[in-house]
Amino acid sequence: MHNPKSxxxxxxxxxxxxxxxxxNYRFLTSTSRSLLFTPFISTRFFSxxxxxxQFSDDEYDCDFENHQxxxxxxxxxxxxxxxxxxxxxxxxQEIVSRDKRDRRDYEQIANLAKRMGLYSxxxxxxxxxxxxxxxNYRPDLDDKRPQREVVIPLSLQRRVEGLVQEYLDRLQLNSxxxxxxxxxxxxxxxxxxxxxxxxxxxxxxxxxMEKVLQKRSLxxxxxxxxxxxxxxxxxxxxxRKSLPAYREKEGLLQAIARNQVIVISGETGCGKTxxxxxxxxxxxxxxxxxxxxxxICTQPRRISAMAVSERVSAERGESLGETVGFKVRLEGMRGxxxxxxxxxxxxxxxxxxxxxxxxxxxxxxxxxxxERGMNEGxxxxxx
Ligand SMILES: Nc1ncnc2c1ncn2[C@@H]1O[C@H](COP(=O)(O)OP(=O)(O)OP(=O)(O)O)[C@@H](O)[C@H]1O
Numbered sequence: 001m002h003n004p005k006s007x008x009x010x011x012x013x014x015x016x017x018x019x020x021x022x023x024n025y026r027f028l029t030s031t032s033r034s035l036l037f038t039p040f041i042s043t044r045f046f047s048x049x050x051x052x053x054q055f056s057d058d059e060y061d062c063d064f065e066n067h068q069x070x071x072x073x074x075x076x077x078x079x080x081x082x083x084x085x086x087x088x089x090x091x092x093q094e095i096v097s098r099d100k101r102d103r104r105d106y107e108q109i110a111n112l113a114k115r116m117g118l119y120s121x122x123x124x125x126x127x128x129x130x131x132x133x134x135x136n137y138r139p140d141l142d143d144k145r146p147q148r149e150v151v152i153p154l155s156l157q158r159r160v161e162g163l164v165q166e167y168l169d170r171l172q173l174n175s176x177x178x179x180x181x182x183x184x185x186x187x188x189x190x191x192x193x194x195x196x197x198x199x200x201x202x203x204x205x206x207x208x209m210e211k212v213l214q215k216r217s218l219x220x221x222x223x224x225x226x227x228x229x230x231x232x233x234x235x236x237x238x239x240r241k242s243l244p245a246y247r248e249k250e251g252l253l254q255a256i257a258r259n260q261v262i263v264i265s266g267e268t269g270c271g272k273t274x275x276x277x278x279x280x281x282x283x284x285x286x287x288x289x290x291x292x293x294x295x296i297c298t299q300p301r302r303i304s305a306m307a308v309s310e311r312v313s314a315e316r317g318e319s320l321g322e323t324v325g326f327k328v329r330l331e332g333m334r335g336x337x338x339x340x341x342x343x344x345x346x347x348x349x350x351x352x353x354x355x356x357x358x359x360x361x362x363x364x365x366x367x368x369x370x371e372r373g374m375n376e377g378x379x380x381x382x383x
Contacts, residue, residue, distance in 0.1 A: 075101050076108045083116050083129055094130035096141070102127045154230060154317055158223050162322065162337060165219055169212045213291040216337070220290035220323070224282065227317040236315055245271030249279050256280065256363070263369075273297070273308050274315065277365050281323065281340045284362075290323075290339060296358075297365035298345040302328040304368075309333070309342040 079102070086095055102109060106122050113120040113129045120127070121134040123141040128134060139145055227233040240246060245266065255262050266272050277297045284293040299305040309326035316323060325334025327343040334341055345366065351358065358364065 072101060072105060075105050076112060079105075079109050079112055079129075083113055083118060086118070086129065086131070087116065093132060094128055094134075097127045098125060099127070100125075154227065154232065156319075158227075158317070159319060159322060161223070162219070165216070166336065169215060173208055173212060214288070216291035217285070217288050220285045220337075221288060224285050224290075224316075230317070233317055236317070240271070240275065240315060243269075243271035243275060245275040245279075249275075252276060253279060253283055273299075273304075273367050274311055277340055277363070278312055278315065280363055284339075291337075293339055293362045294360055295340045295363040295365070296348060296361055297340065297342050297367055298348050299342055300345060300368045302331070302344055305342040305344055306331075312340065312342070 082095055086092055103122065103125060106120075106127055109127060109129065110120040110122075118129050118131060119133050120129045121136075121138075122128075123138045124143065126138075126141045128138070128141070228237060245252075248266075252264070264272060264276065277295050280295055281290070281293065284290050297308075299308060305326045305328050309324050310320050313320045313322065313324045318324065320326070321333035321335050322337055324340045325338035325342070326332060327334060327341055327347050329344065329346065332343075348364070348366075
């Protein structure tokens with residue numbers, strides 16, 4: 001009844017079962033040995049050393065005896081080499097493999113990694129060996145989970161950065177104040193030196209404020225540069241450079257630096273309103289004084305104050321109310337970090353009534369002065 005073919009196939013199957021039994025036998029016998037190895041493995045594992053020279057081939061060979069029937073010695077050998085390279089390589093932190101046979105051999109790879117002081121994990125179909133402990137789940141290796149790239153607008157990113165930094169600055173300011181007040185409480189001559197303490201306090205406050213402003217200025221510079229270097233920023237800069245005002249930029253900045261009052265005239269649409277105040281703001285930020293400057297630019301109408309501030313914010317890659325804001329009667333958008341404010345001339349006039357010196361303001365632009373409304377006339381004579 002036996003044909004030679006089926007006999008041959010039977011023989012092969014038999015040989016396989018023999019082989020299996022052989023492995024099982026060796027596996028069973030080596031179980032007790034693996035117990036003996038346990039302390040050795042632990043010390044290697046927890047010692048944190050990645051000294052591959054400490055592992056002789058014998059040790060690996062010995063471990064290979066524990067493999068299941070499906071293991072491929074060549075594959076594990078390859079992993080031995082890969083893990084050694086990982087240990088040698090200072091830059092790489094992990095090896096990621098999606099190879100099917102690696103999954104099949106995972107237990108051996110994990111064993112090998114552990115003995116070499118490495119960590120390993122099987123994430124679905126992916127084998128990872130790493131120098132650092134691995135989490136239970138890795139979203140980046142989850143093939144079932146759709147990978148979506150979330151692009152945060154640069155303006156939003158900057159706003160978040162700005163808010164976080166402002167919060168940190170305030171924390172620092174508060175902690176320094178607390179230390180200062182504690183020092184005062186501990187002082188033995190508290191009553192006697194009360195006036196001196198007050199002076200010291202205001203001095204400390206000023207110097208702390210100075211530090212905060214310096215920090216903020218650096219941050220403003222970094223943000224400005226990152227916008228100017230971004231593709232959108234470069235595109236915007238190209239447009240701005242095409243305006244006639246750009247050719248006069250350096251001359252204008254010099255004239256402003258040398259004179260207290262200057263009159264600028266230019267054709268319609270050359271960039272007087274949107275560019276000139278911005279040149280000053282940019283140059284102050286670039287020279288690290290951004291947080292110390294405060295520019296006001298008046299507009300004859302509410303609508304133009306709002307529209308221009310929005311345009312200038314967009315040219316700077318920001319949301320309205322960040323570095324650039326506006327203020328008109330009953331409405332406004334400006335924040336603590338607003339350093340260029342577009343407002344109606346009426347708003348400036350009202351401010352002049354209560355503060356003739358415009359304290360804190362570094363530059364005033366009175367735009368559309370040729371319209372010479374009542375407000376423009378009054379504010380230009382006052383400032
Ligand atoms: N909201 C906007 N959107 C797109 N481009 C704008 C916007 N506002 C201004 N521009 C562009 O910027 C250029 C400069 O405008 P800006 O208002 O600064 O000129 P101006 O010299 O003040 O003009 P005017 O004398 O009429 O006030 C304009 O030519 C226009 O091309």
